Amino acid sequence: MSRAVKQPVLVIEDTASLRLVYRTILTAAGHPVEVAGSAAEGLAMFRASTVRTVLLDLVLPDREGLHLMRDMLAIRPGTQVIVLTAHGSVGKAVEAMRAGAHEFLVKPVEEARLLAALANASPALAPRPAVATRTADPPPASAPSGSFVGSSEAMARIQGKIASVARSMATVFITGESGTGKELAALAVHGASARANGPFIALNCGAIPQDLLESEVFGHMKGSFTGAISDKPGAAQAADGGTLFLDEICEMAPALQTKLLRFLQTSTIVPVGATKPRKVNVRIVCATNRDPMDAVRRGHFREDLFYRLYVVPIHMPPLRERADDVIEIAETALARFAAEEGRSFDGLSPEVLTLFRRLPWPGNVRQLLNVIRNVVVLHPGGLVTPGMLPENLFAQDEPRPLPPPLPAPSGQITLSDDLLGRPLAQIERIVIEAVLARHGGSVPKAARTLELSPSTLYRKLEGWGVKG
Amino acid sequence: MSDLPAEPPPHDATGLAEWDGLWDRSALRRLLGMAGPEAANEILHHLRADLHSACEGLSAALDSRDGAGLHRAAHVLIALCGTVGATALCRLAERLHQMVDGIATAPDEALPHASALIRGVATLCAALLDEPGAP
Numbered sequence: 001m002s003r004a005v006k007q008p009v010l011v012i013e014d015t016a017s018l019r020l021v022y023r024t025i026l027t028a029a030g031h032p033v034e035v036a037g038s039a040a041e042g043l044a045m046f047r048a049s050t051v052r053t054v055l056l057d058l059v060l061p062d063r064e065g066l067h068l069m070r071d072m073l074a075i076r077p078g079t080q081v082i083v084l085t086a087h088g089s090v091g092k093a094v095e096a097m098r099a100g101a102h103e104f105l106v107k108p109v110e111e112a113r114l115l116a117a118l119a120n121a122s123p124a125l126a127p128r129p130a131v132a133t134r135t136a137d138p139p140p141a142s143a144p145s146g147s148f149v150g151s152s153e154a155m156a157r158i159q160g161k162i163a164s165v166a167r168s169m170a171t172v173f174i175t176g177e178s179g180t181g182k183e184l185a186a187l188a189v190h191g192a193s194a195r196a197n198g199p200f201i202a203l204n205c206g207a208i209p210q211d212l213l214e215s216e217v218f219g220h221m222k223g224s225f226t227g228a229i230s231d232k233p234g235a236a237q238a239a240d241g242g243t244l245f246l247d248e249i250c251e252m253a254p255a256l257q258t259k260l261l262r263f264l265q266t267s268t269i270v271p272v273g274a275t276k277p278r279k280v281n282v283r284i285v286c287a288t289n290r291d292p293m294d295a296v297r298r299g300h301f302r303e304d305l306f307y308r309l310y311v312v313p314i315h316m317p318p319l320r321e322r323a324d325d326v327i328e329i330a331e332t333a334l335a336r337f338a339a340e341e342g343r344s345f346d347g348l349s350p351e352v353l354t355l356f357r358r359l360p361w362p363g364n365v366r367q368l369l370n371v372i373r374n375v376v377v378l379h380p381g382g383l384v385t386p387g388m389l390p391e392n393l394f395a396q397d398e399p400r401p402l403p404p405p406l407p408a409p410s411g412q413i414t415l416s417d418d419l420l421g422r423p424l425a426q427i428e429r430i431v432i433e434a435v436l437a438r439h440g441g442s443v444p445k446a447a448r449t450l451e452l453s454p455s456t457l458y459r460k461l462e463g464w465g466v467k468g
Numbered sequence: 469m470s471d472l473p474a475e476p477p478p479h480d481a482t483g484l485a486e487w488d489g490l491w492d493r494s495a496l497r498r499l500l501g502m503a504g505p506e507a508a509n510e511i512l513h514h515l516r517a518d519l520h521s522a523c524e525g526l527s528a529a530l531d532s533r534d535g536a537g538l539h540r541a542a543h544v545l546i547a548l549c550g551t552v553g554a555t556a557l558c559r560l561a562e563r564l565h566q567m568v569d570g571i572a573t574a575p576d577e578a579l580p581h582a583s584a585l586i587r588g589v590a591t592l593c594a595a596l597l598d599e600p601g602a603p
Contacts, residue, residue, distance in 0.1 A: 017514035018547055024503040024511065059543055086543045086565055108550020108558060111499075 008032040009118065010049065012042035012068070013057045013084070022055060025111050031118065039063035046072050053121050055114075057084045058092055066096050073100050080121035084109065097170045097311045116267040120169060120281060148184060149332045150325030154317040158185065165312045166192030171264075173249075173309050174287040176316030179366030182287040183247060185314055189285055190243040198242025203235045206248030214256050215272050217246075218263070224273025236269045240280040249286040249309065250295045254302070261305045284309065319361040319368060320454070326356050326368060333369050334384065337376040345376070346383045355386060358444040358454045359393065432460065491595065495553030500599070516593050519548055523589045530582045535571040538564060538582055545589060552596070557588045 009031045013019045019035045026033045034049065036042035039060045046054065054072060058065035069081050080102040085093040093104035103117045148155055165172055166189050174182045183202060190200045208216050215225075219234030236244055246252075252260065263269055264284065268277035286309055288295075295301035319326055330348060338345050348356070361367055375388050386394075419427050432450065439445035443461070447454040500508035522544040529537025542565035550558035564585060567578040574582070 015518050015544055015547065017511060017518045018551065020503075020507070020511045020514055021499060021551055024499060024507060028502045059540075084547075086546050086562070107547040109547075 006030045006118070007053050007121070008034070008049070008051045009053045009055055010042065010045060010051045011035045011055045012037075012039070012060070012065070013055070014038060014059075014061050015057075018057075022109075022114070025114060026055075026118070029115050029118075039065070039068045043068060043071060047075065052076065052079050053118065054079060054081045055084065055118075056081055058096060059086075066092070066099060069096060069101060070099060082117050082121060094307065094311055097168075100168070102169055110266075112268070113265050116279070119279075120267065148181065148188070149329045150322055151328065152323040152325045154322050155325060158314065158316065159188075161312075161314055162188045163192055165189065165314075167194065168312075169283055170311045171283075171309050172285045172312045172314060173292070174285065174314045174316060175292065176287075176289060177318050177362075177364055178289045179364035180316035180318060181365055182289070182316055183245065185316060186243070186245040186247075186285040186287065190245075190283075193243070193283065195242045195283055199239050200243050200245065201235045201239035202245040202247060204247045206251035210253045210256070213252065214259065217256070218259070218269045219271035219274075221271055221273035224271075228273070231271075234269065234271060236263065236280055236282055237271075237278065239282045241282075243283045243285055246284065246286040248288055250288040250290045250292055250301050252301075254300075257302045257305050261302065261308060264305075264308050319364040320359075320458075323453075324357070326359075326361065327353060329365060329368055330356055330372055333372040334376065337373050338381070341376050343376060343379075344381045346381075348384045349386070351386050352384050352389065355389075355393075358447075360454070360458055429460075429464065432457070491557075491592065492553035492555065493599070495551070496599065499551075512596060512599060515548065515552065516596050518544065519589050519593050519596075522548065523586055523593070526582055526586050526589075529574070530579065530586070533574040533579070535568040535574045535578075538568045538574050538578065539571075542568070542585070545585065549589070549592070552592070554588075554592050557585065557592060560585050560588065 006029065009026055011019060011022045011026070011033060013022065013035070014037050016037065019037065023033045023035055034045055034051070036045050039062045042054075042056070042060075045051075054069075056065050056069055060068065065083065069083065072079055072081065081096075081100070082103045082105060083093055083096045083101045084105050084107055085096075086107050093101075093106070097104060102121050105113060105117055148159065162185060172186070172189050174185050176182050186202070187200060190196060203216060205213060215228075215232070215234065217234050217236055219237055220228050220232050222228055222230050246260075259270075266277070267281065268279050270277045292301060292306055292310065296303050296306050319329075327348070334345055334348070356368075363370070371390060371393060374390050375384055379388050419430070422430075432446070435449050436443070436446045439449065443457050444454050447457045450457070500511060503511055522541045525537060526541040526545070528534070529541060542561045545561040546558055546565060549555075549561055560581060564578060564581040567581065568574050
């Protein structure tokens with residue numbers, strides 16, 4: 001057991017025997033320890049000391065642990081608060097993480113897990129292996145390099161969220177449709193974090209056969225299975241000191257989810273065929289284009305693993321909800337791809353701009369980039385006109401069929417007669433149907449008349465059971 | 469050594485056989501070994517006191533079907549039972565904790581869990597008296 005001096009810890013726990021237990025474990029591991037039995041006592045001791053690591057029970061007799069934590073962080077920002085909670089109160093722990101807690105532990109706390117959490121809370125003191133400044137797979141070649149492109153309010157919120165969560169160790173869970181930039185967001189989180197000089201390792205859980213995924217994540221020993229001709233470190237070990245990005249996390253098989261949960265709880269990995277666990281220091285970012293709560297409800301994803309991962313959610317908006325970002329991205333990509341191909345284009349024609357603004361872009365940014373690259377590769381240059389665009393793009397711009405009309409109480413519907421006395425939702429539908437009929441079923445034209453975005457109108461029609 | 473609370477009254481040790489084999493004493497013994505003899509005595513003393521106190525809280529809450537009271541007591545017992553290696557009791561406390569989460573009046577299905585937990589904790593307290601390091 002190491003006797004090196006480690007960071008002082010303040011333990012705030014109202015149950016006397018548990019205070020003693022934590023003090024015993026932490027002292028044996030070399031941490032100077034102070035203990036407090038109430039929120040008031042804990043706050044007083046915090047003020048009177050310079051301690052920067054706190055172990056805090058969220059349920060205290062005199063005050064909510066969450067409120068106490070906020071006070072401590074206001075007094076000394078950067079304090080690493082590790083919160084303790086019971087299994088059924090993980091939601092409270094997640095709330096604490098969002099409020100600035102460094103980590104949460106579920107009672108009863110195992111000794112190894114407690115010490116691992118403290119080691120992660122003290123990067124300056126805990127020993128770290130030498131870290132190679134490298135990343136694994138480079139970002140997709142079709143994506144604009146560097147940061148996000150787009151000045152919409154939706155993306156400004158995303159960038160702000162990334163900036164605020166990057167500095168903590170909290171697990172980030174990114175959701176969003178396919179092609180919305182989830183991996184770029186993960187890279188941005190890594191790049192803005194204190195781990196930016198460490199490795200960024202990306203693993204697509206949906207692209208790797210499940211029987212090989214454990215080996216890919218945790219590594220394997222030579223001879224552990226047919227084809228294991230040498231020891232191989234897994235992604236978790238390769239990401240030591242940096243960030244591990246698990247894409248399509250909901251595709252992970254249940255057996256491996258159990259092992260991932262254990263890894264998250266103990267910060268140790270056991271490669272396939274190994275007998276000894278190895279400690280790693282990794283920040284997890286994960287992503288899915290599914291609804292993770294739905295996966296939990298259907299039994300495809302462990303609830304306890306979900307709560308462990310879903311600490312800081314970031315939802316990447318679809319391109320159709322990003323206002324004029326579609327134009328910014330298209331123009332940026334056009335310039336970049338043209339430079340790569342040694343060609344010169346004069347921008348996008350007004351017809352193309354109008355079309356791009358009204359298309360739903362089900363493939364989001366990835367689809368848009370593919371369209372632009374298609375244009376650049378197949379044409380020598382000049383102004384980009386609709387004729388240069390892939391033909392299948394226009395299929396998405398076809399007028400949608402009208403929704404079935406609401407049954408009228410008597411005779412033909414007239415706006416003035418049928419608006420009175422109806423719920424607002426019905427009035428809205430009547431008006432939208434009438435405007436659509438006036439424009440021959442054209443959603444983009446109806447949207448302009450109603451001063452709605454086409455995406456809003458598409459969503460309403462889908463909600464009424466009309467397929468796009 | 470800190471001021472110790474009064475030693476709780478001895479619990480009825482009947483029913484110990486019911487839990488025999490369901491308590492992994494190695495976790496507690498490792499902890500007591502780490503603490504040293506003097507601190508070990510203090511830990512055991514406070515463990516029994518805290519278990520007894522939580523048990524009393526559980527009984528009072530059970531009598532009045534006080535959901536919040538059951539929730540508080542179960543919260544403490546999850547950590548205490550888990551820490552000493554009484555995994556079965558820890559899980560029972562977790563189930564009870566979830567059943568009464570946010571509920572003012574305990575539902576019928578929670579009552580047998582609370583009763584079983586009280587019996588189990590009483591047996592655990594009696595068993596702790598036999599631990600090396602106990603005064």
